[in-house]
Amino acid sequence: MGNTRWYTVRLLTKLDENNSYSNILLDESLSRSDFDKRDKKFISALFYGVLERRLTLDSIITDLSKNPKNKLNYTLRNILRCGLYQLKYMDSVPDNAAVDESVELAKKCRNPASAGFTNGLLREFIRREKALPKTNNEIDRLSLEYSCPKWLVAKWMNECGKDKCLSLLETSLGQAPTTIKINNLIGGVGETLDMLLAEGVTFERSKMLEYAVNVANAGAIEKTEAYKQGRFHVQDLASQLCCKTLDPQPGETILDLCSAPGGKTFTIAEMMNNDGRVLAFDLHPNRVKLIRSGAERLGLTCVRADVNNAKVFNPNLPLADRVLVDAPCSGLGVIRRKPEIKYKDPAEFDRLPVIQAEILDTASWYVKENGLLVYSTCTVSKAENDEVVKQFLASHEDFEPADSNDAFMQTITPDMYGSDGFFIAKLRRRG
Numbered sequence: 001m002g003n004t005r006w007y008t009v010r011l012l013t014k015l016d017e018n019n020s021y022s023n024i025l026l027d028e029s030l031s032r033s034d035f036d037k038r039d040k041k042f043i044s045a046l047f048y049g050v051l052e053r054r055l056t057l058d059s060i061i062t063d064l065s066k067n068p069k070n071k072l073n074y075t076l077r078n079i080l081r082c083g084l085y086q087l088k089y090m091d092s093v094p095d096n097a098a099v100d101e102s103v104e105l106a107k108k109c110r111n112p113a114s115a116g117f118t119n120g121l122l123r124e125f126i127r128r129e130k131a132l133p134k135t136n137n138e139i140d141r142l143s144l145e146y147s148c149p150k151w152l153v154a155k156w157m158n159e160c161g162k163d164k165c166l167s168l169l170e171t172s173l174g175q176a177p178t179t180i181k182i183n184n185l186i187g188g189v190g191e192t193l194d195m196l197l198a199e200g201v202t203f204e205r206s207k208m209l210e211y212a213v214n215v216a217n218a219g220a221i222e223k224t225e226a227y228k229q230g231r232f233h234v235q236d237l238a239s240q241l242c243c244k245t246l247d248p249q250p251g252e253t254i255l256d257l258c259s260a261p262g263g264k265t266f267t268i269a270e271m272m273n274n275d276g277r278v279l280a281f282d283l284h285p286n287r288v289k290l291i292r293s294g295a296e297r298l299g300l301t302c303v304r305a306d307v308n309n310a311k312v313f314n315p316n317l318p319l320a321d322r323v324l325v326d327a328p329c330s331g332l333g334v335i336r337r338k339p340e341i342k343y344k345d346p347a348e349f350d351r352l353p354v355i356q357a358e359i360l361d362t363a364s365w366y367v368k369e370n371g372l373l374v375y376s377t378c379t380v381s382k383a384e385n386d387e388v389v390k391q392f393l394a395s396h397e398d399f400e401p402a403d404s405n406d407a408f409m410q411t412i413t414p415d416m417y418g419s420d421g422f423f424i425a426k427l428r429r430r431g
């Protein structure tokens, strides 16, 4: 097991140094390693666990360090984070093993004092009965308990109220579900599910959507024969609900302006029985390739993918029956999948509403009379959701809510259907 811990510490350190995406870094390096299944599971649990609890773990380190101003190097900090995580959150690891293994790793550090420091800090944590540092107010307490930055706790408390905020915090931790969208154009649903079952994949069909299936042991889902045959793609339930809101019909022209990697494009094309035109765009050429290869695997010949900047009006694009703007956003609805999002500097998110408004305004030019414009994000943030839509409606008299009551704007939170956090607004161009 020592090897798996050192491996995890090195991966976490790489993440600190390079700012890369956690899932890509872990998947790529594990697939190149020769660890067995059990070791890989341990490494993943420790890696993601430390990442999602990083704020809490660092607060404990600061609290217990005799000299908190003493800067720890990345490696030693990650050894301590991993040790504390095992002590506090991994019941399967005995306390002595967590401490001893961490001390062994600390001996690999250049500073000879590291091992003693690690031993002292971890043992002090046990002596204090693994209590979290004391806090003075509720925001600080929740921030520490859920490893969520104070600004985000305060924001959700303010915007959603205490109960919703608590449920957002609760569902921001732990394993995210894996949902697939069955391709109704290749074989029957039953046939595809039988194939998955035969390959050892267990699942539960969604009660909300006919072609949505929750997969339990999703590890190698993209290695299955059913996947290779294009019988499904991985897509969260909320994204599938977004496509349902767009409600594309066979024979129509659809524009999907922020489309990569293409999940919604594929579902839209399948809902249209591959009949009509789905014009899918993204700003980044490499990501456009993902749309093309996905559509090809799924046999969706009605999809055409190209590079296009959604902020700038493109006179070559046709008027469309329905236009989807699945906008770039802060991603606060998916921090369970990508914990690094919550540690970003919130100032980075300030520019997003302006970009979103620009894209939505440009998108509106492509909508036919009586056509639909759907705006969506995978974030829970009024500034990027409700406010963008309200301002759009205020400055575009030719558009109206597509549903008569408040239902035209929907904030989906993970507690509702077990999906990601998501926002969908459905607007119509007046006739």
Ligand SMILES: C[S@@+](CC[C@H](N)C(=O)[O-])C[C@H]1O[C@@H](n2cnc3c(N)ncnc32)[C@H](O)[C@@H]1O
Binding pocket: 239, 257, 258, 259, 260, 261, 262, 263, 264, 265, 281, 282, 283, 284, 287, 308, 309, 310, 311, 326, 327, 328, 329, 378
């Ligand atoms: C939320 S993701 C889209 C996810 C996609 N709709 C799906 O379901 O798979 C937002 C996408 O917008 C793209 N994007 C960002 N700025 C853009 C712009 N100005 N024009 C077009 N695409 C843009 C990003 O590259 C990213 O792929």
